[in-house]
Amino acid sequence: MAYKMLDGNEAAVEAMKLAKVQVISAYPITPQSSMSEKLSELVASGELIAEYIRVESEHSALSVATTAALTGVRAATATASNGLALMHEILSMTSGNRLPIVMPVVNRGVAAPWTLWCEHGDAMAARDLGWMQFYCQNVQEVLDLTLLSYRVAEDARVLTPVMVCLDGFFLSHSMQKLDVPSQESVDDFIGPYKRHNTYLDPKDPMFCCDLTGNGEFTEMRYQQKYAMDNALKVFEETVKEFEERFGRKINIVEGYKTEDADVVLVALGSMCGTAKYVVDKMRKSGKKVGLAEITVFRPFPVKQLKAVLTGKKVIGVFDRSAGLGSQGGPLWCETCALMINENSDIRHYVGGLGGRDVTEANLEKIYNELLEISEGNRTEHSEWIDLKENPLDIRKVVKNV
Secondary structure (H helix, E strand, O other): OOOEEEEEEHHHHHHHHHHOOOEEEEOOOOOHHHHHHHHHHHHHHHHOOOEEEEOOHHHHHHHHHHHHHHHHOOOEEOOOOOHHHHHHHHHHOOOHOOOOOEEEEEEEEOOOOOHHHHHHHOOOOOOOOOEEEEEEHHHHHHHHHHHHHHHHOOOOOOOEEEEEEEEEOOOHHHHEEEEEOHHHHHHHHHHOOOOOOOOOOOOOOOOOOOHHHHOOHHHHHHHHHHHHHHHHHHHHHHHHHHHHHHHOOOOOEEEEEEOOOEEEEOOOOHHHHHHHHHHHHHHOOOOOOOEEOOEEEEEOOHHHHHHHOOOOOEEEEOOOOOOOOOOOOHHHHHHHHOOOOOEEEEEEEEOOOOOOOHHHHHHHHHHHHHHHOOOOOOOOOOOEOOOOOOOHHHOOOOOOO
């Protein structure tokens, strides 16, 4: 073990280097760009023995990584925001071919309006395309979850790609003192890449992703669903070994001071660090509040989240994604489906869009509203928590030229 000061992008690169990725095809996009740059520097200096392939777009980046993985090597790429949107066509190619690529996604709002800053709508738009999604709370988790992802994704029971999601700028460009494992310990933990099932080999040719009729398509989709179900079990096994080896624990869902809580907030990502601080602060004044922090969003942790929320009459769910056209954001919809028979009052909150900070004041407001609802003193809640006054007047066109 060694300590290093790294930001979130550097932590992801450190993990990819320790995993000894063999082919890299990444296209720079803010706030992921330094990840692509650092990987190219490592290859150019010989510190990482890999092939770095320059491409002209994110669509090509994932296409190259997917094809490289088909040849039987550990391939890598990374992206953010509109870059992930440009990859959309290839995402299901990767997952459908059962290729365990680990891809850091630096969460950033998708244009328009144009933004460089954090929200989760980019990854949430891809949540049902067969990729696992793990969300990081801090920079140490960027390193740890990326390393864990290789073990989980490459397990023969899973063979499913992973998005390791880290909040743009809040994590990607924030530095933290990290506990970085040695190369030898990571080699023992992850091991060399082993190809399974589908691969390209001139000595053993096969069709990959050929036209599939309705006689097999449903069953092949079911194989992916079966692998997703396996993934949660494999994740639980892997985090136990990770804790034994490296001394750090990662939960699929962490119930933070939820046992006796009158109200619980469900959330994911970097804001959970602030939420824990607010929970501690409010409990000092006698308010029993708690947090359910989700690390694994795909596959959705039904059993683990239900264990935390069962018996809670009032629950808040915070989405850093607007869920446009839906009854609520993706996390709220999943939580409502989970608790449909539990007679819980589940309130939806949206905030932190376009890089707007989720502040202590925001979270205290949410918890106080939930407490008032639980006490019968309130019926309405402030769904968009940090909305300015007169939002419809923002950039209103008052004169046509």
